[in-house]
Amino acid sequence: MAHEEDALEHERASWKPSPGLAVAVPDPVHNPGLPPHRERITDKDPAAMKRAVRTVYTLFYLSLAGSIWAIAAYMLFPIESGRIVDIRHNNLFIGLGIGLALLAIGIGAIHWSKAIMSDKEFIEPRHATRGRDTTREAAVQVFRDANEESGFGRRTAIRGSLIAALVASILPGITLFRGLAPHSSEANPIAGDPVALLSHTMWKKGERLAHDPSGRPIRAADLTLGSAVHVIPESLAELSHHDGYLEEKAKAIVLLMRLLPEQLPADQNKLEWSYNGIVAYSKVCTHVGCPVALYEQQTHHLLCPCHQSQFDVSRSAAVIFGPAARPLPQLPITVDDEGYLIAQSDFTEPVGPSFWERH
Known part of the structure:
Protein backbone atom coordinates (compact mmCIF):
# COMPACT_ATOMS: atom_id res chain seq x y z
CA MET A 1 0.00 0.00 0.00
CA ALA A 2 2.89 2.39 0.83
CA HIS A 3 4.58 1.68 -2.55
CA GLU A 4 1.33 2.43 -4.38
CA GLU A 5 0.93 5.76 -2.56
CA ASP A 6 4.57 6.74 -3.34
CA ALA A 7 4.06 5.89 -7.01
CA LEU A 8 0.85 7.95 -7.15
CA GLU A 9 2.56 10.94 -5.53
CA HIS A 10 5.51 10.68 -7.96
CA GLU A 11 3.10 10.55 -10.89
CA ARG A 12 1.35 13.71 -9.71
CA ALA A 13 4.66 15.55 -9.23
CA SER A 14 5.97 14.62 -12.65
CA TRP A 15 2.77 15.40 -14.59
CA LYS A 16 2.98 18.23 -17.11
CA PRO A 17 0.22 19.54 -19.36
CA SER A 18 0.39 18.48 -23.01
CA PRO A 19 1.32 21.14 -25.56
CA GLY A 20 -1.70 23.13 -26.57
CA LEU A 21 -3.70 22.16 -23.47
CA ALA A 22 -5.02 25.24 -21.66
CA VAL A 23 -4.89 25.18 -17.86
CA ALA A 24 -7.03 27.71 -15.97
CA VAL A 25 -5.21 29.23 -13.01
CA PRO A 26 -7.62 31.27 -10.87
CA ASP A 27 -6.53 34.78 -9.96
CA PRO A 28 -6.28 35.47 -6.25
CA VAL A 29 -9.24 37.35 -4.80
CA HIS A 30 -8.45 41.02 -4.63
CA ASN A 31 -8.69 42.50 -1.12
CA PRO A 32 -10.70 45.71 -1.48
CA GLY A 33 -9.52 46.95 1.90
CA LEU A 34 -11.49 49.17 4.22
CA PRO A 35 -13.53 52.10 2.91
CA PRO A 36 -12.19 55.57 3.62
CA HIS A 37 -12.76 56.49 7.22
CA ARG A 38 -15.20 59.32 7.83
CA GLU A 39 -14.91 61.18 11.07
CA ARG A 40 -18.07 61.67 13.09
CA ILE A 41 -19.20 65.09 14.17
CA THR A 42 -18.44 64.11 17.77
CA ASP A 43 -14.83 63.35 16.78
CA LYS A 44 -14.39 66.79 15.20
CA ASP A 45 -16.44 68.96 17.54
CA PRO A 46 -15.83 68.77 21.34
CA ALA A 47 -19.17 70.49 21.95
CA ALA A 48 -20.96 67.77 19.99
CA MET A 49 -19.17 65.14 22.05
CA LYS A 50 -20.38 66.80 25.25
CA ARG A 51 -23.93 66.88 23.92
CA ALA A 52 -23.72 63.18 23.07
CA VAL A 53 -22.44 62.37 26.56
CA ARG A 54 -25.29 64.36 28.12
CA THR A 55 -27.81 62.59 25.90
CA VAL A 56 -26.54 59.16 26.93
CA TYR A 57 -26.56 59.73 30.67
CA THR A 58 -29.92 61.53 30.40
CA LEU A 59 -31.36 58.41 28.76
CA PHE A 60 -29.93 56.24 31.52
CA TYR A 61 -31.44 58.48 34.19
CA LEU A 62 -34.72 58.41 32.26
CA SER A 63 -34.55 54.61 32.50
CA LEU A 64 -34.00 54.97 36.25
CA ALA A 65 -37.11 57.16 36.46
CA GLY A 66 -39.12 54.59 34.50
CA SER A 67 -38.16 51.83 36.95
CA ILE A 68 -39.08 54.00 39.93
CA TRP A 69 -42.41 54.86 38.30
CA ALA A 70 -43.20 51.16 37.72
CA ILE A 71 -42.68 50.47 41.43
CA ALA A 72 -44.78 53.51 42.37
CA ALA A 73 -47.59 52.40 40.00
CA TYR A 74 -47.64 49.00 41.69
CA MET A 75 -48.37 50.75 44.98
CA LEU A 76 -50.69 53.47 43.65
CA PHE A 77 -52.98 51.05 41.80
CA PRO A 78 -53.09 47.87 43.92
CA ILE A 79 -54.74 44.94 42.16
CA GLU A 80 -55.73 43.60 45.59
CA SER A 81 -58.61 46.09 45.58
CA GLY A 82 -60.36 43.89 43.01
CA ARG A 83 -61.65 46.89 41.08
CA ILE A 84 -61.36 46.57 37.30
CA VAL A 85 -60.14 50.16 36.95
CA ASP A 86 -57.26 49.51 39.36
CA ILE A 87 -56.32 46.29 37.57
CA ARG A 88 -56.27 48.11 34.22
CA HIS A 89 -54.26 51.03 35.57
CA ASN A 90 -51.89 48.63 37.33
CA ASN A 91 -51.14 46.76 34.11
CA LEU A 92 -50.95 49.94 32.01
CA PHE A 93 -48.69 52.06 34.17
CA ILE A 94 -46.40 49.25 35.34
CA GLY A 95 -45.99 48.19 31.72
CA LEU A 96 -45.25 51.75 30.62
CA GLY A 97 -42.68 52.17 33.39
CA ILE A 98 -40.86 48.92 32.63
CA GLY A 99 -41.05 49.60 28.88
CA LEU A 100 -39.57 53.08 29.32
CA ALA A 101 -36.81 51.72 31.57
CA LEU A 102 -35.69 49.05 29.11
CA LEU A 103 -36.15 51.21 26.01
CA ALA A 104 -34.10 54.09 27.44
CA ILE A 105 -31.25 51.73 28.37
CA GLY A 106 -31.25 50.27 24.86
CA ILE A 107 -31.32 53.63 23.06
CA GLY A 108 -28.69 55.06 25.41
CA ALA A 109 -26.34 52.10 24.87
CA ILE A 110 -26.71 52.31 21.08
CA HIS A 111 -26.12 56.08 21.04
CA TRP A 112 -23.09 55.61 23.29
CA SER A 113 -21.55 53.07 20.91
CA LYS A 114 -22.30 55.11 17.76
CA ALA A 115 -21.42 58.61 18.93
CA ILE A 116 -18.90 58.29 21.78
CA MET A 117 -16.97 55.03 21.66
CA SER A 118 -13.86 54.78 19.47
CA ASP A 119 -14.73 54.74 15.77
CA LYS A 120 -11.47 53.37 14.39
CA GLU A 121 -11.51 50.11 12.43
CA PHE A 122 -8.92 47.49 13.24
CA ILE A 123 -8.08 43.92 12.26
CA GLU A 124 -7.84 41.25 14.93
CA PRO A 125 -5.70 38.33 13.77
CA ARG A 126 -6.82 34.94 14.96
CA HIS A 127 -4.76 31.86 15.54
CA ALA A 128 -5.11 28.47 17.19
CA THR A 129 -2.80 29.11 20.17
CA ARG A 130 -4.82 29.25 23.39
CA GLY A 131 -4.10 29.22 27.10
CA ARG A 132 -0.54 30.56 27.11
CA ASP A 133 0.62 33.40 29.32
CA THR A 134 0.94 35.68 26.33
CA THR A 135 -2.64 34.89 25.37
CA ARG A 136 -3.96 35.72 28.81
CA GLU A 137 -1.95 38.93 28.88
CA ALA A 138 -3.35 39.85 25.49
CA ALA A 139 -6.89 39.22 26.76
CA VAL A 140 -6.29 41.55 29.68
CA GLN A 141 -4.94 44.13 27.27
CA VAL A 142 -8.09 43.82 25.17
CA PHE A 143 -10.19 44.76 28.20
CA ARG A 144 -7.86 47.68 28.90
CA ASP A 145 -8.16 48.85 25.30
CA ALA A 146 -11.95 48.46 25.37
CA ASN A 147 -12.13 50.49 28.55
CA GLU A 148 -9.96 53.18 27.00
CA GLU A 149 -11.85 53.27 23.72
CA SER A 150 -15.32 53.25 25.30
CA GLY A 151 -14.40 55.75 27.98
CA PHE A 152 -16.16 53.59 30.58
CA GLY A 153 -13.48 54.24 33.16
CA ARG A 154 -13.12 57.93 32.40
CA ARG A 155 -16.71 59.04 31.82
CA THR A 156 -18.05 58.78 35.34
CA ALA A 157 -21.42 60.40 34.52
CA ILE A 158 -22.23 57.75 31.91
CA ARG A 159 -20.87 54.91 34.03
CA GLY A 160 -22.78 55.93 37.14
CA SER A 161 -26.05 56.53 35.30
CA LEU A 162 -25.78 53.20 33.45
CA ILE A 163 -25.13 51.22 36.64
CA ALA A 164 -28.02 52.97 38.40
CA ALA A 165 -30.36 52.33 35.46
CA LEU A 166 -29.41 48.64 35.21
CA VAL A 167 -29.84 48.07 38.93
CA ALA A 168 -33.16 49.89 38.99
CA SER A 169 -34.47 48.06 35.91
CA ILE A 170 -34.74 44.77 37.84
CA LEU A 171 -36.48 46.29 40.86
CA PRO A 172 -40.00 46.44 39.29
CA GLY A 173 -39.82 42.72 38.53
CA ILE A 174 -38.72 41.95 42.08
CA THR A 175 -41.49 44.18 43.44
CA LEU A 176 -44.13 42.31 41.41
CA PHE A 177 -43.26 39.07 43.19
CA ARG A 178 -45.04 40.48 46.22
CA GLY A 179 -48.38 40.05 44.48
CA LEU A 180 -47.97 36.31 43.92
CA ALA A 181 -49.55 35.52 47.29
CA PRO A 182 -51.46 37.78 49.67
CA HIS A 183 -50.21 38.38 53.17
CA SER A 184 -52.07 37.13 56.20
CA SER A 185 -53.72 39.57 58.57
CA GLU A 186 -56.00 39.57 61.59
CA ALA A 187 -59.02 39.90 59.29
CA ASN A 188 -57.85 37.05 57.04
CA PRO A 189 -55.40 34.83 58.93
CA ILE A 190 -55.17 32.16 56.20
CA ALA A 191 -54.36 34.64 53.39
CA GLY A 192 -50.69 33.70 53.42
CA ASP A 193 -51.32 29.94 53.56
Whole structure:
Protein backbone atom coordinates (compact mmCIF):
# COMPACT_ATOMS: atom_id res chain seq x y z
CA MET A 1 0.00 0.00 0.00
CA ALA A 2 2.89 2.39 0.83
CA HIS A 3 4.58 1.68 -2.55
CA GLU A 4 1.33 2.43 -4.38
CA GLU A 5 0.93 5.76 -2.56
CA ASP A 6 4.57 6.74 -3.34
CA ALA A 7 4.06 5.89 -7.01
CA LEU A 8 0.85 7.95 -7.15
CA GLU A 9 2.56 10.94 -5.53
CA HIS A 10 5.51 10.68 -7.96
CA GLU A 11 3.10 10.55 -10.89
CA ARG A 12 1.35 13.71 -9.71
CA ALA A 13 4.66 15.55 -9.23
CA SER A 14 5.97 14.62 -12.65
CA TRP A 15 2.77 15.40 -14.59
CA LYS A 16 2.98 18.23 -17.11
CA PRO A 17 0.22 19.54 -19.36
CA SER A 18 0.39 18.48 -23.01
CA PRO A 19 1.32 21.14 -25.56
CA GLY A 20 -1.70 23.13 -26.57
CA LEU A 21 -3.70 22.16 -23.47
CA ALA A 22 -5.02 25.24 -21.66
CA VAL A 23 -4.89 25.18 -17.86
CA ALA A 24 -7.03 27.71 -15.97
CA VAL A 25 -5.21 29.23 -13.01
CA PRO A 26 -7.62 31.27 -10.87
CA ASP A 27 -6.53 34.78 -9.96
CA PRO A 28 -6.28 35.47 -6.25
CA VAL A 29 -9.24 37.35 -4.80
CA HIS A 30 -8.45 41.02 -4.63
CA ASN A 31 -8.69 42.50 -1.12
CA PRO A 32 -10.70 45.71 -1.48
CA GLY A 33 -9.52 46.95 1.90
CA LEU A 34 -11.49 49.17 4.22
CA PRO A 35 -13.53 52.10 2.91
CA PRO A 36 -12.19 55.57 3.62
CA HIS A 37 -12.76 56.49 7.22
CA ARG A 38 -15.20 59.32 7.83
CA GLU A 39 -14.91 61.18 11.07
CA ARG A 40 -18.07 61.67 13.09
CA ILE A 41 -19.20 65.09 14.17
CA THR A 42 -18.44 64.11 17.77
CA ASP A 43 -14.83 63.35 16.78
CA LYS A 44 -14.39 66.79 15.20
CA ASP A 45 -16.44 68.96 17.54
CA PRO A 46 -15.83 68.77 21.34
CA ALA A 47 -19.17 70.49 21.95
CA ALA A 48 -20.96 67.77 19.99
CA MET A 49 -19.17 65.14 22.05
CA LYS A 50 -20.38 66.80 25.25
CA ARG A 51 -23.93 66.88 23.92
CA ALA A 52 -23.72 63.18 23.07
CA VAL A 53 -22.44 62.37 26.56
CA ARG A 54 -25.29 64.36 28.12
CA THR A 55 -27.81 62.59 25.90
CA VAL A 56 -26.54 59.16 26.93
CA TYR A 57 -26.56 59.73 30.67
CA THR A 58 -29.92 61.53 30.40
CA LEU A 59 -31.36 58.41 28.76
CA PHE A 60 -29.93 56.24 31.52
CA TYR A 61 -31.44 58.48 34.19
CA LEU A 62 -34.72 58.41 32.26
CA SER A 63 -34.55 54.61 32.50
CA LEU A 64 -34.00 54.97 36.25
CA ALA A 65 -37.11 57.16 36.46
CA GLY A 66 -39.12 54.59 34.50
CA SER A 67 -38.16 51.83 36.95
CA ILE A 68 -39.08 54.00 39.93
CA TRP A 69 -42.41 54.86 38.30
CA ALA A 70 -43.20 51.16 37.72
CA ILE A 71 -42.68 50.47 41.43
CA ALA A 72 -44.78 53.51 42.37
CA ALA A 73 -47.59 52.40 40.00
CA TYR A 74 -47.64 49.00 41.69
CA MET A 75 -48.37 50.75 44.98
CA LEU A 76 -50.69 53.47 43.65
CA PHE A 77 -52.98 51.05 41.80
CA PRO A 78 -53.09 47.87 43.92
CA ILE A 79 -54.74 44.94 42.16
CA GLU A 80 -55.73 43.60 45.59
CA SER A 81 -58.61 46.09 45.58
CA GLY A 82 -60.36 43.89 43.01
CA ARG A 83 -61.65 46.89 41.08
CA ILE A 84 -61.36 46.57 37.30
CA VAL A 85 -60.14 50.16 36.95
CA ASP A 86 -57.26 49.51 39.36
CA ILE A 87 -56.32 46.29 37.57
CA ARG A 88 -56.27 48.11 34.22
CA HIS A 89 -54.26 51.03 35.57
CA ASN A 90 -51.89 48.63 37.33
CA ASN A 91 -51.14 46.76 34.11
CA LEU A 92 -50.95 49.94 32.01
CA PHE A 93 -48.69 52.06 34.17
CA ILE A 94 -46.40 49.25 35.34
CA GLY A 95 -45.99 48.19 31.72
CA LEU A 96 -45.25 51.75 30.62
CA GLY A 97 -42.68 52.17 33.39
CA ILE A 98 -40.86 48.92 32.63
CA GLY A 99 -41.05 49.60 28.88
CA LEU A 100 -39.57 53.08 29.32
CA ALA A 101 -36.81 51.72 31.57
CA LEU A 102 -35.69 49.05 29.11
CA LEU A 103 -36.15 51.21 26.01
CA ALA A 104 -34.10 54.09 27.44
CA ILE A 105 -31.25 51.73 28.37
CA GLY A 106 -31.25 50.27 24.86
CA ILE A 107 -31.32 53.63 23.06
CA GLY A 108 -28.69 55.06 25.41
CA ALA A 109 -26.34 52.10 24.87
CA ILE A 110 -26.71 52.31 21.08
CA HIS A 111 -26.12 56.08 21.04
CA TRP A 112 -23.09 55.61 23.29
CA SER A 113 -21.55 53.07 20.91
CA LYS A 114 -22.30 55.11 17.76
CA ALA A 115 -21.42 58.61 18.93
CA ILE A 116 -18.90 58.29 21.78
CA MET A 117 -16.97 55.03 21.66
CA SER A 118 -13.86 54.78 19.47
CA ASP A 119 -14.73 54.74 15.77
CA LYS A 120 -11.47 53.37 14.39
CA GLU A 121 -11.51 50.11 12.43
CA PHE A 122 -8.92 47.49 13.24
CA ILE A 123 -8.08 43.92 12.26
CA GLU A 124 -7.84 41.25 14.93
CA PRO A 125 -5.70 38.33 13.77
CA ARG A 126 -6.82 34.94 14.96
CA HIS A 127 -4.76 31.86 15.54
CA ALA A 128 -5.11 28.47 17.19
CA THR A 129 -2.80 29.11 20.17
CA ARG A 130 -4.82 29.25 23.39
CA GLY A 131 -4.10 29.22 27.10
CA ARG A 132 -0.54 30.56 27.11
CA ASP A 133 0.62 33.40 29.32
CA THR A 134 0.94 35.68 26.33
CA THR A 135 -2.64 34.89 25.37
CA ARG A 136 -3.96 35.72 28.81
CA GLU A 137 -1.95 38.93 28.88
CA ALA A 138 -3.35 39.85 25.49
CA ALA A 139 -6.89 39.22 26.76
CA VAL A 140 -6.29 41.55 29.68
CA GLN A 141 -4.94 44.13 27.27
CA VAL A 142 -8.09 43.82 25.17
CA PHE A 143 -10.19 44.76 28.20
CA ARG A 144 -7.86 47.68 28.90
CA ASP A 145 -8.16 48.85 25.30
CA ALA A 146 -11.95 48.46 25.37
CA ASN A 147 -12.13 50.49 28.55
CA GLU A 148 -9.96 53.18 27.00
CA GLU A 149 -11.85 53.27 23.72
CA SER A 150 -15.32 53.25 25.30
CA GLY A 151 -14.40 55.75 27.98
CA PHE A 152 -16.16 53.59 30.58
CA GLY A 153 -13.48 54.24 33.16
CA ARG A 154 -13.12 57.93 32.40
CA ARG A 155 -16.71 59.04 31.82
CA THR A 156 -18.05 58.78 35.34
CA ALA A 157 -21.42 60.40 34.52
CA ILE A 158 -22.23 57.75 31.91
CA ARG A 159 -20.87 54.91 34.03
CA GLY A 160 -22.78 55.93 37.14
CA SER A 161 -26.05 56.53 35.30
CA LEU A 162 -25.78 53.20 33.45
CA ILE A 163 -25.13 51.22 36.64
CA ALA A 164 -28.02 52.97 38.40
CA ALA A 165 -30.36 52.33 35.46
CA LEU A 166 -29.41 48.64 35.21
CA VAL A 167 -29.84 48.07 38.93
CA ALA A 168 -33.16 49.89 38.99
CA SER A 169 -34.47 48.06 35.91
CA ILE A 170 -34.74 44.77 37.84
CA LEU A 171 -36.48 46.29 40.86
CA PRO A 172 -40.00 46.44 39.29
CA GLY A 173 -39.82 42.72 38.53
CA ILE A 174 -38.72 41.95 42.08
CA THR A 175 -41.49 44.18 43.44
CA LEU A 176 -44.13 42.31 41.41
CA PHE A 177 -43.26 39.07 43.19
CA ARG A 178 -45.04 40.48 46.22
CA GLY A 179 -48.38 40.05 44.48
CA LEU A 180 -47.97 36.31 43.92
CA ALA A 181 -49.55 35.52 47.29
CA PRO A 182 -51.46 37.78 49.67
CA HIS A 183 -50.21 38.38 53.17
CA SER A 184 -52.07 37.13 56.20
CA SER A 185 -53.72 39.57 58.57
CA GLU A 186 -56.00 39.57 61.59
CA ALA A 187 -59.02 39.90 59.29
CA ASN A 188 -57.85 37.05 57.04
CA PRO A 189 -55.40 34.83 58.93
CA ILE A 190 -55.17 32.16 56.20
CA ALA A 191 -54.36 34.64 53.39
CA GLY A 192 -50.69 33.70 53.42
CA ASP A 193 -51.32 29.94 53.56
CA PRO A 194 -51.87 28.51 50.04
CA VAL A 195 -52.91 25.11 51.38
CA ALA A 196 -55.70 26.64 53.47
CA LEU A 197 -56.73 28.95 50.66
CA LEU A 198 -57.01 26.13 48.12
CA SER A 199 -58.64 23.65 50.50
CA HIS A 200 -61.99 25.45 50.55
CA THR A 201 -64.08 26.88 47.73
CA MET A 202 -67.62 28.24 47.42
CA TRP A 203 -69.01 24.77 46.76
CA LYS A 204 -71.13 23.42 49.59
CA LYS A 205 -73.93 20.94 50.10
CA GLY A 206 -76.97 21.91 48.04
CA GLU A 207 -75.12 24.54 45.93
CA ARG A 208 -76.53 24.47 42.40
CA LEU A 209 -74.23 24.08 39.41
CA ALA A 210 -74.62 27.05 37.04
CA HIS A 211 -73.39 27.99 33.59
CA ASP A 212 -70.27 30.16 33.40
CA PRO A 213 -70.64 33.14 33.14
CA SER A 214 -74.42 33.54 33.01
CA GLY A 215 -75.06 31.88 36.41
CA ARG A 216 -78.08 30.00 35.05
CA PRO A 217 -78.67 26.70 36.95
CA ILE A 218 -78.20 23.44 35.04
CA ARG A 219 -80.73 20.62 34.85
CA ALA A 220 -79.38 17.10 34.49
CA ALA A 221 -81.89 16.44 31.71
CA ASP A 222 -80.47 19.32 29.66
CA LEU A 223 -77.01 17.78 29.35
CA THR A 224 -76.51 15.83 26.13
CA LEU A 225 -74.22 12.84 25.82
CA GLY A 226 -70.62 13.88 25.13
CA SER A 227 -71.17 17.48 26.22
CA ALA A 228 -68.73 19.50 28.31
CA VAL A 229 -70.01 22.53 30.20
CA HIS A 230 -68.07 25.21 32.07
CA VAL A 231 -69.59 25.55 35.52
CA ILE A 232 -69.51 27.93 38.50
CA PRO A 233 -71.44 27.95 41.81
CA GLU A 234 -74.83 29.64 41.44
CA SER A 235 -74.17 31.92 44.41
CA LEU A 236 -70.97 33.26 42.81
CA ALA A 237 -73.07 35.77 40.86
CA GLU A 238 -73.96 37.48 44.14
CA LEU A 239 -70.33 38.51 44.69
CA SER A 240 -68.90 41.71 43.26
CA HIS A 241 -65.33 42.11 42.06
CA HIS A 242 -64.57 44.01 45.25
CA ASP A 243 -65.76 41.04 47.34
CA GLY A 244 -63.29 38.67 45.70
CA TYR A 245 -65.33 37.44 42.72
CA LEU A 246 -62.28 36.59 40.60
CA GLU A 247 -60.42 34.86 43.43
CA GLU A 248 -63.40 32.66 44.34
CA LYS A 249 -64.16 31.85 40.73
CA ALA A 250 -60.53 30.88 40.09
CA LYS A 251 -60.80 28.20 42.77
CA ALA A 252 -64.35 26.99 42.12
CA ILE A 253 -64.42 26.63 38.31
CA VAL A 254 -65.56 23.18 37.24
CA LEU A 255 -65.92 21.24 33.99
CA LEU A 256 -69.09 19.15 33.77
CA MET A 257 -69.23 16.19 31.34
CA ARG A 258 -71.78 13.52 30.48
CA LEU A 259 -70.73 9.99 29.54
CA LEU A 260 -72.67 6.76 29.25
CA PRO A 261 -72.96 5.24 32.74
CA GLU A 262 -71.23 2.08 31.50
CA GLN A 263 -68.22 4.19 30.45
CA LEU A 264 -67.48 4.85 34.13
CA PRO A 265 -66.10 1.56 35.53
CA ALA A 266 -67.07 1.09 39.15
CA ASP A 267 -63.59 -0.07 40.14
CA GLN A 268 -61.99 3.15 38.82
CA ASN A 269 -64.60 5.77 39.70
CA LYS A 270 -66.56 7.03 42.68
CA LEU A 271 -69.99 6.44 41.20
CA GLU A 272 -71.72 7.89 44.26
CA TRP A 273 -70.14 11.25 43.29
CA SER A 274 -71.67 11.20 39.81
CA TYR A 275 -75.24 11.20 38.51
CA ASN A 276 -76.37 9.06 35.58
CA GLY A 277 -72.99 9.35 33.84
CA ILE A 278 -72.54 13.06 34.68
CA VAL A 279 -69.24 13.92 36.39
CA ALA A 280 -67.70 17.21 37.53
CA TYR A 281 -63.98 17.91 37.89
CA SER A 282 -61.99 20.98 38.83
CA LYS A 283 -60.76 22.96 35.83
CA VAL A 284 -57.58 23.98 37.67
CA CYS A 285 -54.69 21.84 36.42
CA THR A 286 -52.76 20.07 39.14
CA HIS A 287 -49.47 21.00 37.48
CA VAL A 288 -49.24 24.80 37.75
CA GLY A 289 -52.89 25.85 37.79
CA CYS A 290 -53.74 26.49 34.13
CA PRO A 291 -57.39 26.02 33.09
CA VAL A 292 -58.06 22.50 31.79
CA ALA A 293 -60.72 23.20 29.19
CA LEU A 294 -60.15 20.99 26.13
CA TYR A 295 -62.35 17.86 26.13
CA GLU A 296 -62.09 15.05 23.58
CA GLN A 297 -65.42 13.26 23.81
CA GLN A 298 -64.37 10.15 21.86
CA THR A 299 -61.48 9.27 24.18
CA HIS A 300 -62.90 11.08 27.26
CA HIS A 301 -59.58 12.87 27.70
CA LEU A 302 -59.12 16.36 29.16
CA LEU A 303 -56.13 18.36 27.92
CA CYS A 304 -54.34 21.23 29.64
CA PRO A 305 -53.18 23.61 26.86
CA CYS A 306 -50.27 25.03 28.86
CA HIS A 307 -48.04 21.96 29.28
CA GLN A 308 -50.10 19.20 27.62
CA SER A 309 -51.06 17.24 30.72
CA GLN A 310 -53.89 14.83 29.90
CA PHE A 311 -56.52 13.36 32.23
CA ASP A 312 -58.84 10.42 31.63
CA VAL A 313 -62.38 11.36 32.70
CA SER A 314 -63.52 7.74 32.54
CA ARG A 315 -60.95 6.82 35.20
CA SER A 316 -61.45 9.51 37.85
CA ALA A 317 -59.47 12.07 35.79
CA ALA A 318 -56.27 10.09 36.26
CA VAL A 319 -53.12 11.57 34.71
CA ILE A 320 -52.22 9.69 31.51
CA PHE A 321 -49.67 12.12 30.05
CA GLY A 322 -47.68 15.22 30.95
CA PRO A 323 -46.15 16.78 34.06
CA ALA A 324 -49.27 16.89 36.27
CA ALA A 325 -48.61 15.01 39.51
CA ARG A 326 -52.15 13.95 40.53
CA PRO A 327 -55.70 13.58 39.15
CA LEU A 328 -58.06 16.53 38.97
CA PRO A 329 -60.12 16.87 42.16
CA GLN A 330 -63.69 15.64 41.66
CA LEU A 331 -66.74 17.58 42.84
CA PRO A 332 -69.37 15.23 44.31
CA ILE A 333 -72.72 15.98 42.63
CA THR A 334 -76.35 14.82 42.63
CA VAL A 335 -79.74 16.36 41.75
CA ASP A 336 -82.33 18.18 43.84
CA ASP A 337 -86.10 17.74 43.84
CA GLU A 338 -86.44 20.00 40.79
CA GLY A 339 -83.91 18.09 38.71
CA TYR A 340 -81.14 20.67 39.03
CA LEU A 341 -77.57 19.47 39.52
CA ILE A 342 -76.23 20.33 42.96
CA ALA A 343 -73.03 19.72 44.90
CA GLN A 344 -72.99 17.13 47.66
CA SER A 345 -70.14 19.01 49.38
CA ASP A 346 -67.01 21.02 48.67
CA PHE A 347 -64.00 19.35 47.07
CA THR A 348 -62.54 16.81 49.45
CA GLU A 349 -58.95 17.83 48.64
CA PRO A 350 -57.18 21.09 47.73
CA VAL A 351 -57.62 22.26 44.16
CA GLY A 352 -54.79 23.60 42.05
CA PRO A 353 -51.06 22.87 41.71
CA SER A 354 -49.43 20.03 43.57
CA PHE A 355 -46.20 21.83 44.44
CA TRP A 356 -47.77 23.35 47.57
CA GLU A 357 -47.21 21.31 50.71
CA ARG A 358 -50.55 19.55 51.01
CA HIS A 359 -51.84 17.99 54.20
